[in-house]
Amino acid sequence: MQDDMTNEKKPKKIKIPRIKIAQQKPEVRINNFNEVELGYTEEEALTESSRCLMCKKPRCIDGCPVEIDIKGFIALINEKEYKKALEKIREKNALPGVCGRVCPQEDQCEKVCILGIKDDPVAIGKLERFVADSEKEKQYGITSLESKHEERINTGKEKIKTAVIGSGPAGLTCAGELARLGYAVTIFEALHRAGGVLVYGIPEFRLPKAIVQQEVDFVKSLGVDLKLNMIVGKTYTIDELLDSGYKSIFVGTGAGLPYFMGIPGENFNGVYSANEYLTRVNLMKAYLFPKWDTPVIKGNIVSVVGGGNVALDSARTAKRLGAKKVYIIYRRSEVEMPGRIEEIHHAIEEGIEMVFLTNPVQLLGGKGWVKKVKCIRMELGEPDDSGRRRPVPIKDSEYEIDTDIVVIAIGQGPNPVLMQTSSDIILNKRGNIAADESGKTSKKGVFAGGDIVTGTATVILAMGAGRTAAIAMDDYIKTGKW
Ligand code: FAD
Ligand code: SF4
Numbered sequence: 001m002q003d004d005m006t007n008e009k010k011p012k013k014i015k016i017p018r019i020k021i022a023q024q025k026p027e028v029r030i031n032n033f034n035e036v037e038l039g040y041t042e043e044e045a046l047t048e049s050s051r052c053l054m055c056k057k058p059r060c061i062d063g064c065p066v067e068i069d070i071k072g073f074i075a076l077i078n079e080k081e082y083k084k085a086l087e088k089i090r091e092k093n094a095l096p097g098v099c100g101r102v103c104p105q106e107d108q109c110e111k112v113c114i115l116g117i118k119d120d121p122v123a124i125g126k127l128e129r130f131v132a133d134s135e136k137e138k139q140y141g142i143t144s145l146e147s148k149h150e151e152r153i154n155t156g157k158e159k160i161k162t163a164v165i166g167s168g169p170a171g172l173t174c175a176g177e178l179a180r181l182g183y184a185v186t187i188f189e190a191l192h193r194a195g196g197v198l199v200y201g202i203p204e205f206r207l208p209k210a211i212v213q214q215e216v217d218f219v220k221s222l223g224v225d226l227k228l229n230m231i232v233g234k235t236y237t238i239d240e241l242l243d244s245g246y247k248s249i250f251v252g253t254g255a256g257l258p259y260f261m262g263i264p265g266e267n268f269n270g271v272y273s274a275n276e277y278l279t280r281v282n283l284m285k286a287y288l289f290p291k292w293d294t295p296v297i298k299g300n301i302v303s304v305v306g307g308g309n310v311a312l313d314s315a316r317t318a319k320r321l322g323a324k325k326v327y328i329i330y331r332r333s334e335v336e337m338p339g340r341i342e343e344i345h346h347a348i349e350e351g352i353e354m355v356f357l358t359n360p361v362q363l364l365g366g367k368g369w370v371k372k373v374k375c376i377r378m379e380l381g382e383p384d385d386s387g388r389r390r391p392v393p394i395k396d397s398e399y400e401i402d403t404d405i406v407v408i409a410i411g412q413g414p415n416p417v418l419m420q421t422s423s424d425i426i427l428n429k430r431g432n433i434a435a436d437e438s439g440k441t442s443k444k445g446v447f448a449g450g451d452i453v454t455g456t457a458t459v460i461l462a463m464g465a466g467r468t469a470a471i472a473m474d475d476y477i478k479t480g481k482w
Pocket of ligand 2: 051058059060071
């Protein structure tokens, strides 16, 4: 650590505190679905970027799962070269507007930023977002990556067909990389809109759909063909795609199948999986019902079960739909909550009530509708496989919480539709696709990555897997070696 410090340029004499980002006030934002954080102004971004020490050995880059040249793009912000800064990020990351908003930077690049040791780290994510958002405002036109695509045409590789199944962060990244490597790429997406969880799961107030669309459009501009409403496993099978000339296939179908708790009462009306709840509100715009077609049940008291980003998003959505009381019921304590720290703070600011060390054991109802959550209090025991302390029920501590709606956000698994017609792709014990580090599966020519392999993880890890697989697919197509 000391070595790194001595290698650095002389730190600036005036210590500038990390620039806070403007936000909608909690009492205002709980009444709308607009983005909570408003983004840096140019002046704020320039001040924040000037805090970077331009380390000789930038630890931030090692902390980034896709190794963005963070120091490089921050230097370009300092020079007001925003288009070049965007191109620098896009060398490694096709979704900067998304990552700048939802990546857990506090556990990655910002966690290891040298400034974070004594002070606040550089706000790398907020700067990434600033650069991505500057494109819309400044209308850059064709960037160097898109023009390179033009150069690649007529190299011969563009006649080699590759397929990507699923247009979430894993699929979009894999497709973008394959296009940059020169291949003809087609994405097959089951839904009517591309983006995966970015459009059907993460709410508008954290990640506007227009931002996702802008990044999908960028991937398309690299020459990727996007086919929507195509369920692989139904419309085509993987074998049919291989037989029709796709030389290699990437499966990035995510973990879209919700888990339930398996307790009595989950079949009452008013009980949603978070997946259905969020899809109705986000993708199908139920918050604009009846202007939009899809309804959603609203209630005065909403109980959300779980402690991750999905639970936080569901609870904050319920608040915006008008619920007077929203509980997050989580079986561990705040320390073990897997959701992003920033989002936990936002949820508390918005009045979400955290009910820690508590687990539902039964849902009680009347006339077919859920009315109460019967819970048991928990205490923390020894660490389990995940390293977190295991929650243990406290005997005779049951109690009931009145509720109108229950949203279950305890995790998701792989949707079985694709695998039902591809029995030669081996699954692991958890039902996810078994793949090696490069994404190679048990089926020749077929790679996989993202949540379908790891279970629900993060956007950036899914993107990293997509990128790694694209490189391995290129190698496989060139050498034929499996
Ligand atoms: P997905 O994003 O799930 O995309 C898979 C795509 O494949 C979907 O579009 C799906 O329709 C399509 N598909 C599925 N089956 C088929 C088929 N048979 N044929 C064709 N297409 C198919 N991560 C973070 O880093 N930060 C966050 O703040 C964060 N918040 C989250 C909030 C919620 C509500 C959820 C659910 C997840 C969140 N995550 C977050 C996790 C992150 O979104 C996922 O890890 C990531 O989206 C996984 O990417 P993926 O490409 O593997 O899968
Ligand atoms: Fe160094 Fe932090 Fe700047 Fe990276 S962001 S170069 S670690 S000061």
